[in-house]
Amino acid sequence: MNPTLARPEPRRGRGRLQLLLIIAVVLGPMLLASAMYRFDFWVPESRSYDGALIANGQGRDAIGVTATGKPHWELLVTAPHGCNEECRQLVYLARQINIGLAREAGRAGHALATSQALEPDYAQRLEREYPQLARYPLDTAAYSANPEAPAGPQLWIVDPHGNLVLRYDAKADGKAILDDLKYLLKISQIG
Template sequence: MGAAMNPPNMSEAKSPPSRRKGRLQLLLILLGVIGPMILATGMYKFQFWVPEGRSYHGELIGNGQTRGDIGVQAQEDRWQLLVTAPKECSVDCQQLVYLARQVQIGLGRDAGRASHALAAAQPLNSDYDARLTREYPQLQRYPMDLTTFSKTTGDSTVPQLWIIDPHGNLVLRYEPTVKGKDLLNDLRHLLKLSNIG
């Protein structure tokens, strides 16, 4: 009689299905990790599934520009409401300076996380300068290089208000027509999302 048949090794019999199952699990894990990154990159590059609505009221900068790119050299480790005055600081500019201070006060318990400032390309008139010294003791003041400002913004006439993060990056820009409530809501939202400053 022929040799008795040996029963198949149980571990060998189970190997192919369990190996397939392991490969499938690894593939699913990789898809779970890499898939969202590929999808997000595609959405950004090809602009699909990008929501039309936005929750902010100013112009989002988001291109890596800093305070120095608008001609202002300063160090501040808090969020900043910076008013830029490329010409003399007249009615629109003065309104933005007032608004920046009011928004900072409106932050309530978070007021210490932000500051307000004015960067002017020209010296202020003596009356307004004296008023700022008297009524705006916490206002930081900086000189502004008009050539750098114009090169970056393309506009060397209109005063603007900027929200700048604690690293000095430009985040949002506002025209003189901005409403205080909209500005306050934007800054509150940024402070809520941020763990810096």
């Protein structure tokens, strides 16, 4: 008697079960993710940013700012009614955040957009102490027509394409803004 002939044939059911398990492991997560998106269940309510997200593709021109220069990430302070104390605090904060980026500071800049001329002593101070601060004119008609743009001074994070990403009011925490910008720079493939 030949021992190779006496061996029983392998069960085919076990191989099919393994194939079905492999397909389930590969397709299962994709099907679950699609169902979560389609039927809106198990979606986290938390968010990883601190400011107001501007997710509708608006650019600087939507808030009345026309900018020129090399494209980079920007901390833009807008002051539709002149640069009061809150505006000055945001300008200072934007500069400190830019410095806080450390080695990534070259990827971002800071700017001020105002509708009115600055007081002469403050304008001289900006020239002296903030040499890298870009200055832009602000069209108040376009700014006030935009529902995303509140009346007071605001700080905006703008991407290198000129799109508005996040908005902060004058009471915003500088550390939170810095964390948001660092995260954006980390995940960004542009600028």
